[in-house]
Amino acid sequence: MTAHFLEKSIHSLYRSIDKANSADRTGRDGGLLQALRPEVKLAVWLIAIIAAIAAHSLLFIAGLLGLGVLLGVASRIPLSLLVSFVWLPVLGFAGLLAVPAIFLTPGRELLRLPILNWTVTQQGLTSFGYLILRSETTATCTMLLVFSTPLPKLLRALHNLRVPRVVVTLVAMTYRYIFLLLRLSLEMFQSRRSRLVTNLTGSERRKLISSTAGVLVTKSYALSQDVYDAMRSRGYRA
Amino acid sequence: MPALFELESVSFSYDGVVALDGLTMTVQPGQRLALLGANGSGKSTLLKLLDALQFAGAGKLSFCGETLTEDRFAHDAFQYAFRKRVGFVFQNPDVQLFSPSVRDELEFGPAQLRLPPDEMNRRVTDAMDLFEISHLADRAPHHLSGGEKKKVALASVLVMQPEVVLLDEPTSGLDPRSQTNLINLLDKWDDGSKTIITATHDLHMLEDLAGQCVILERGRLIAEGNTAHILGDRDLLQRANLIHAHRSLRHSGIHAHHHMHELPEMGSD
Amino acid sequence: MHIPDGYLSPSTCATMYAAATPFWVVAFRKVSRELHTRLVPLLSLFSAFSFVVMMFNVPLPGGTSGHAIGLGLAAAVLGPWASIVAISIALTIQALFFGDGGITALGANCFNMAIAGSLVASLVYRAVAGSSPIQARRRVWAGALGGYAGINVAALFAAIEFGIQPMLFKDANGAPLYAPYPLHIAIPSMMAGHLTFAGAAEFLLSAGIIAYLQKTAPALLKRGAVTQTTRGSEPQISRAWPAWALLGAMMILTPLGLLTVGSAWGEWSPKEFANPAKRQQIAAASGNVAPPGQVPSGLRKLSSIWTAPMPAYAPPVFKNAAFGYMMSALTGCGLIILVFLFVHWVAKVCNRLLNHDRSFPREINP
Numbered sequence: 001m002t003a004h005f006l007e008k009s010i011h012s013l014y015r016s017i018d019k020a021n022s023a024d025r026t027g028r029d030g031g032l033l034q035a036l037r038p039e040v041k042l043a044v045w046l047i048a049i050i051a052a053i054a055a056h057s058l059l060f061i062a063g064l065l066g067l068g069v070l071l072g073v074a075s076r077i078p079l080s081l082l083v084s085f086v087w088l089p090v091l092g093f094a095g096l097l098a099v100p101a102i103f104l105t106p107g108r109e110l111l112r113l114p115i116l117n118w119t120v121t122q123q124g125l126t127s128f129g130y131l132i133l134r135s136e137t138t139a140t141c142t143m144l145l146v147f148s149t150p151l152p153k154l155l156r157a158l159h160n161l162r163v164p165r166v167v168v169t170l171v172a173m174t175y176r177y178i179f180l181l182l183r184l185s186l187e188m189f190q191s192r193r194s195r196l197v198t199n200l201t202g203s204e205r206r207k208l209i210s211s212t213a214g215v216l217v218t219k220s221y222a223l224s225q226d227v228y229d230a231m232r233s234r235g236y237r238a
Numbered sequence: 239m240p241a242l243f244e245l246e247s248v249s250f251s252y253d254g255v256v257a258l259d260g261l262t263m264t265v266q267p268g269q270r271l272a273l274l275g276a277n278g279s280g281k282s283t284l285l286k287l288l289d290a291l292q293f294a295g296a297g298k299l300s301f302c303g304e305t306l307t308e309d310r311f312a313h314d315a316f317q318y319a320f321r322k323r324v325g326f327v328f329q330n331p332d333v334q335l336f337s338p339s340v341r342d343e344l345e346f347g348p349a350q351l352r353l354p355p356d357e358m359n360r361r362v363t364d365a366m367d368l369f370e371i372s373h374l375a376d377r378a379p380h381h382l383s384g385g386e387k388k389k390v391a392l393a394s395v396l397v398m399q400p401e402v403v404l405l406d407e408p409t410s411g412l413d414p415r416s417q418t419n420l421i422n423l424l425d426k427w428d429d430g431s432k433t434i435i436t437a438t439h440d441l442h443m444l445e446d447l448a449g450q451c452v453i454l455e456r457g458r459l460i461a462e463g464n465t466a467h468i469l470g471d472r473d474l475l476q477r478a479n480l481i482h483a484h485r486s487l488r489h490s491g492i493h494a495h496h497h498m499h500e501l502p503e504m505g506s507d
Numbered sequence: 508m509h510i511p512d513g514y515l516s517p518s519t520c521a522t523m524y525a526a527a528t529p530f531w532v533v534a535f536r537k538v539s540r541e542l543h544t545r546l547v548p549l550l551s552l553f554s555a556f557s558f559v560v561m562m563f564n565v566p567l568p569g570g571t572s573g574h575a576i577g578l579g580l581a582a583a584v585l586g587p588w589a590s591i592v593a594i595s596i597a598l599t600i601q602a603l604f605f606g607d608g609g610i611t612a613l614g615a616n617c618f619n620m621a622i623a624g625s626l627v628a629s630l631v632y633r634a635v636a637g638s639s640p641i642q643a644r645r646r647v648w649a650g651a652l653g654g655y656a657g658i659n660v661a662a663l664f665a666a667i668e669f670g671i672q673p674m675l676f677k678d679a680n681g682a683p684l685y686a687p688y689p690l691h692i693a694i695p696s697m698m699a700g701h702l703t704f705a706g707a708a709e710f711l712l713s714a715g716i717i718a719y720l721q722k723t724a725p726a727l728l729k730r731g732a733v734t735q736t737t738r739g740s741e742p743q744i745s746r747a748w749p750a751w752a753l754l755g756a757m758m759i760l761t762p763l764g765l766l767t768v769g770s771a772w773g774e775w776s777p778k779e780f781a782n783p784a785k786r787q788q789i790a791a792a793s794g795n796v797a798p799p800g801q802v803p804s805g806l807r808k809l810s811s812i813w814t815a816p817m818p819a820y821a822p823p824v825f826k827n828a829a830f831g832y833m834m835s836a837l838t839g840c841g842l843i844i845l846v847f848l849f850v851h852w853v854a855k856v857c858n859r860l861l862n863h864d865r866s867f868p869r870e871i872n873p
Binding site: 004005006008009012013016019020023049050052053054056085086090093094097098100101104105106107108122123124126127130131133134135137138139142143146151166169170171173174175176177178180181182185202205206207209210211212213214215216217218220221223224225227228231232236237 | 511512513514516517520539544545546547548549550551552553554555556558559560562563564565566568572577580584596597599600602603604605606609610611673678680681682683684685686687688692711712714715716718719720723724727733
């Protein structure tokens with residue numbers, strides 16, 4: 001129990017690595033979306049997301065979501081991936097944020113909760129539906145894009161679509177080193193967990209987490225210097 | 239014909255900590271030279287100076303008769319000519335492999351040299367064939383194994399077809415078979431005209447890597463000679479902390495933690 | 508704090524992208540001038556760091572834990588400009604490749620956390636740290652307070668963006684199309700969470716990392732050590748003023764922009780909103796059975812729970828009205844700015860009074 005925050009941190013780090021590894025696997029599968037040009041996918045993705053946000057009809061947004069699921073199936077992207085990486089987390093965050101809307105929105109009363117005396121309104125339910133459907137639909141679209149396109153291709157497409165070169169390079173290199181730092185933090189947390197014998201006091205826990213983060217900062221800086229040298233060595237001049 | 243590298247009492251320090259102390263030596267074209275020394279002996283610093291990533295604090299370092307100074311590297315033409323001829327394979331492949339995919343990584347150097355696209359493609363394809371990494375072309379570097387990373391790192395430098403290659407601990411962290419593979423690749427690539435300078439404290443692959451050795455200790459040159467001769471001198475190796483240093487190979491797996499406690503002397507080994 | 512897609516209207520999203528753009532451009536130009544060829548590797552690594560550190564779980568007093576952005580640390584090590592770029596890239600990658608945080612809301616998220624958060628955190632850090640030595644205890648406090656202030660300003664911006672949605676965007680039946688919580692609910696509930704938990708996480712993490720760096724890598728804490736290639740002259744605090752003027756202007760213009768864009772979108776005009784009678788007319792005309800204002804008793808109770816920790820920002824007269832929103836937003840932001848200016852001024856005076864502090868500045872400003 002004492003190392004709860006360690007477990008949670010380790011879990012978050014794992015999930016990110018896992019998500020990206022899954023994307024790397026499914027992206028190389030031969031499916032419907034994988035066969036499309038990344039530039040086309042990017043454009044369709046953007047249109048779909050804007051449509052989902054701008055639409056004033058629950059049915060339309062639900063239709064988009066359904067279409068997304070069908071495309072996912074046709075692209076051999078396992079539904080379990082969508083459930084565990086998109087639908088549940090989004091429901092947990094965006095959904096939780098939306099629950100009070102059911103009771104807080106004024107409007108036509110549909111039913112009244114016993115004891116609490118809270119009213120559920122038609123407008124509240126509609127509002128809740130909008131929030132959930134919109135966030136689920138856009139997250140599904142984004143993950144379909146990511147799960148069906150290997151990262152290098154996606155970055156190349158961004159470049160072809162006139163995203164400034166330096167921005168693409170920055171994003172690419174950041175993504176690459178996120179992995180290194182994720183693994184490094186994971187190792188640090190795991191080694192600290194394995195050495196934990198007694199319960200830590202509050203301040204010891206905070207010291208542990210901030211020294212881990214501190215190591216990560218210094219390591220990041222040292223790496224940036226070394227990477228800079230490696231780039232210059234191969235003729236990089238900006 | 240001038241020597242390839244010529245060092246005259248070269249010194250270098252990081253924030254007051256001396257890394258190289260009055261070093262004088264020469265490197266001839268076509269030589270295979272090993273820089274031996276324990277951790278902190280200054281060999282990584284020396285490699286960085288040879289690659290003009292850092293510049294001598296005192297003394298003179300010249301390449302083919304041209305003194306290497308920061309001012310000269312401000313000129314594009316000089317920098318271009320130097321970078322084209324000298325390549326550097328870093329010890330940590332995670333530092334060397336910064337591009338999103340293996341193909342991008344191999345293209346980086348040739349692109350900086352502004353090679354025409356078809357020439358670039360030809361070289362990248364050749365290098366991938368030579369190193370047998372074609373199947374990895376579209377993989378991201380962080381999805382590669384340790385051995386694959388080292389191979390790609392070496393390929394990303396050799397694809398630029400330099401005359402001189404500087405290698406920092408090329409065999410560290412590799413299993414015996416990958417070590418042999420790596421050295422075979424270097425042999426396959428070298429047509430006899432290349433200069434290969436290797437910094438290492440790994441003695442058991444030494445004879446395959448270098449014909450000549452210099453031994454550094456705390457930034458000073460304490461011995462030089464041919465490899466067989468140096469390897470026969472156990473007293474010397476012990477004095478340079480190389481026989482014990484051999485054992486530290488086992489710990490190279492946790493090298494990731496090595497740098498972070500010595501930030502002020504970044505880049506020194 | 509990451510606003511998901513669907514909580515902000517397209518016009519709000521567009522406005523927030525527009526508001527963020529000038530800061531991105533200025534920050535990027537400044538950083539690339541100072542870093543030159545080191546820009547790409549340095550910012551990439553620090554962006555990657557921001558991304559990863561956002562996953563750390565910071566243990567809080569009382570057994571809970573929370574996430575932090577590391578604003579105080581970014582302020583101390585990177586300064587405002589590099590911090591804006593690094594955190595923006597981290598947020599972009601989260602949204603684009605990991606599906607965390609909205610794509611349409613990315614402009615808003617970057618504006619709140621990366622831009623407003625970084626600028627405020629840096630200002631507070633510099634004001635509190637003054638010219639104290641690198642190893643001074645004061646720098647730990649500076650980072651902690653910077654992080655705390657930064658995250659809370661970010662939360663306030665997010666709350667305001669949430670809070671104006673139900674005023675502007677409803678469907679024909681009066682159901683909110685986007686975030687449904689009005690300002691008097693959004694602001695107190697967001698702030699209650701951030702003044703306590705999220706703020707504490709940010710405070711503790713920033714303090715902890717800075718204390719750690721003071722012991723192990725003090726060089727990183729030197730101003731400009733990381734973000735400047737040439738050890739040039741110390742950047743003057745006054746150089747940050749154009750940015751502050753810009754932030755101030757944005758604060759005034761952004762709400763105005765939101766309102767005008769909102770009406771252009773085919774919703775209601777701000778004037779109509781300011782007029783409660785007209786509002787009821789709209790509601791009645793759209794067939795709403797229960798006109799707004801006649802809040803169900805259950806809701807009133809619930810909303811009193813939400814508002815309990817803080818006095819409602821919007822005075823009741825203006826509640827739900829665009830005018831009330833503008834006033835409360837401006838008052839809130841204005842108050843925060845005033846507090847920072849005050850802190851800045853106090854720190855300056857303290858520096859002048861404490862002579863021993865003045866004997867050190869050469870160490871920090873080489």
